[in-house]
Amino acid sequence: MVKFKSEYTSADVTPKSHWLNRRKLIIGGSGAILVGPYASRALERSQLSPTASPYSTDQEPNSFEDITTYNNFYEFGTKKGDPAKNAHMLTTDPWTVTVDGLCDNPAAYSVDELVAKYPIEERIYRLRCVEAWSMVVPWIGFELNKLIEDSQPASNASFVAFETLVRPEEMVGQRSGFLEWPYREGLRLDEAMNPLTILSVGLYSEVLPNQNGAPIRLVVPWKYGFKSIKSIVRISFTEEMPLTSWWDQNPREYGFYSNVNPNVSHPRWSQASERVIGTGLFAKKVPTQLFNGYGEHVAHLYEGMDLAEYY
Ligand SMILES: Nc1nc2c(c(=O)[nH]1)N[C@H]1C(S)=C(S)[C@@H](COP(=O)(O)O)O[C@H]1N2
Ligand SMILES: [Mo]
Numbered sequence: 001m002v003k004f005k006s007e008y009t010s011a012d013v014t015p016k017s018h019w020l021n022r023r024k025l026i027i028g029g030s031g032a033i034l035v036g037p038y039a040s041r042a043l044e045r046s047q048l049s050p051t052a053s054p055y056s057t058d059q060e061p062n063s064f065e066d067i068t069t070y071n072n073f074y075e076f077g078t079k080k081g082d083p084a085k086n087a088h089m090l091t092t093d094p095w096t097v098t099v100d101g102l103c104d105n106p107a108a109y110s111v112d113e114l115v116a117k118y119p120i121e122e123r124i125y126r127l128r129c130v131e132a133w134s135m136v137v138p139w140i141g142f143e144l145n146k147l148i149e150d151s152q153p154a155s156n157a158s159f160v161a162f163e164t165l166v167r168p169e170e171m172v173g174q175r176s177g178f179l180e181w182p183y184r185e186g187l188r189l190d191e192a193m194n195p196l197t198i199l200s201v202g203l204y205s206e207v208l209p210n211q212n213g214a215p216i217r218l219v220v221p222w223k224y225g226f227k228s229i230k231s232i233v234r235i236s237f238t239e240e241m242p243l244t245s246w247w248d249q250n251p252r253e254y255g256f257y258s259n260v261n262p263n264v265s266h267p268r269w270s271q272a273s274e275r276v277i278g279t280g281l282f283a284k285k286v287p288t289q290l291f292n293g294y295g296e297h298v299a300h301l302y303e304g305m306d307l308a309e310y311y
Pocket of ligand 2: 072128129130131224225226
């Protein structure tokens with residue numbers, strides 16, 4: 001169940017009209033999907049035939065190899081190679097995503113149902129981890145706002161809370177108390193409604209590999225990687241700002257917002273630049289961009305907010 005931080009201010013809440021007025025997404029293009037050099041396995045879900053998205057970056061995606069062997073997924077261990085080694089133990093079928101909390105249409109969905117219901121796109125996004133590395137991932141997924149609209153959030157719903165599965169029999173990292181399980185994340189409702197925010201079910205032409213958050217994970221490209229919660233089983237609408245795992249674990253280092261911001265340093269890592277995975281250990285770091293370069297689409301969400309205070 002959702003947990004809350006008792007201290008939060010109602011100034012954090014953006015009026016609902018703000019996201020109701022969001023601009024309409026224009027999906028065009030040929031529907032051609034980029035098939036990477038590493039796409040070798042056959043698609044397991046025939047429903048995955050994504051269209052191209054105008055929100056994709058034109059940067060070169062990282063290799064399938066990089067994307068699936070350099071991971072953070074603490075449920076499977078704390079080292080970068082642990083998820084690739086251990087995540088095959090996770091049973092991802094059957095899987096149920098429960099949508100509940102302050103909404104008029106709570107429901108439980110299978111991943112296949114969601115994929116059949118919503119337009120599936122390829123979104124090539126930069127992922128920028130708070131540990132000052134980044135990569136480019138060709139996600140396959142759908143906009144979270146579609147699911148939110150169908151759930152009919154109540155007028156007092158201001159946040160969306162997400163939870164990962166708890167299953168220590170299969171998730172070996174959950175046998176330790178490194179984080180309090182389940183892994184939790186949250187977004188303000190208008191952030192969740194932003195067309196850039198997707199639920200991903202695949203990458204390259206594959207269903208999502210377990211180490212990347214199978215069968216369904218969030219991707220929020222303008223925030224540090226840890227906001228993009230993997231293997232989601234619950235999505236809840238709340239009035240109060242929900243507690244999130246890293247904020248809970250170390251509130252001095254991690255806040256609720258966690259927007260990529262080169263001007264707000266983390267106590268252990270400078271956020272001014274990043275190492276691009278795949279360019280070699282000795283490659284020059286590149287400058288980190290405010291909102292990971294997605295400011296055009298999301299800066300308006302934070303107008304009037306001091307991003308050093310709301311980090
Ligand atoms: N459930 C869960 N989700 C998670 C994490 C985690 O440990 N558990 N790690 C986060 C972090 S820190 C990052 S950087 C991204 C990494 O996603 P990737 O392995 O697909 O690149 O997943 C995020 N989602
Ligand atoms: Mo991360």
